[in-house]
Structures are given as C-alpha cells and as structure tokens.
Amino acid sequence: MRGALSVLHSAPQDLRALLYEARKAENMLKHVKALEMKRFNQLPLSAQERDAYSSDAYKQAIERDAVASADLFVLKAKLEAAKITIDVWRTEKATERASFG
Numbered sequence: 001m002r003g004a005l006s007v008l009h010s011a012p013q014d015l016r017a018l019l020y021e022a023r024k025a026e027n028m029l030k031h032v033k034a035l036e037m038k039r040f041n042q043l044p045l046s047a048q049e050r051d052a053y054s055s056d057a058y059k060q061a062i063e064r065d066a067v068a069s070a071d072l073f074v075l076k077a078k079l080e081a082a083k084i085t086i087d088v089w090r091t092e093k094a095t096e097r098a099s100f101g
Contacts, residue, residue: 032060
C-alpha cells in the first residue's frame with residue numbers, strides 16, 4: 001500500500017519529466033530529419049528524404065524517441081497499478097468493516 005501511495009505522490013513530477021522527454025524526442029525526429037535533408041540539399045527532395053531517413057543521426061533520434069515513449073508508458077502502467085492497489089485495499093477495508101458491523 002505504501003508503495004502505491006509513493007507512486008501516486010511522486011507521479012506528477014515524474015509524469016511531467018517523462019512527458020517532456022517524450023515530446024522533445026518526438027519533435028527532435030523532425031528536427032534531425034530537416035538537418036539531414038539540408039546536408040543533401042543538392043539532391044532531389046525525395047532523395048534528400050531517403051538519405052535523411054537512412055542516416056545514423058535519424059536512427060539515433062528514433063531510438064531516443066522510442067526510449068522516451070517506453071518510459072512514459074511504464075510510468076502510466078505504474079500509476080494504473082497503484083490506483084488498482086488502492087482500490088483493492090479500500091474494498092478489503094470495507095469488507096472488514098461490514099464483517100464486524
């Protein structure tokens with residue numbers, strides 16, 4: 001129960017930090033793509049895009065985006081588990097009160 005309360009207590013700050021990282025990583029994909037396309041500005045647009053998508057910089061940006069998204073998902077799952085734990089505890093306590101009352 002204390003673990004669930006701890007998760008809920010720290011959740012706003014954790015959620016803020018992870019949401020920030022996830023949004024930043026998502027938008028960095030566009031930024032990295034634009035920078036990579038700029039490197040190949042002598043090529044036709046479709047070739048610029050192809051080379052940007054196949055660059056190591058874009059691959060690293062995808063990795064950072066995936067990690068940030070996964071971290072956010074894990075925190076949301078922990079929050080849901082904490083809420084369920086508290087609901088179960090409440091139900092158990094209500095059942096105990098009903099048994100003795």
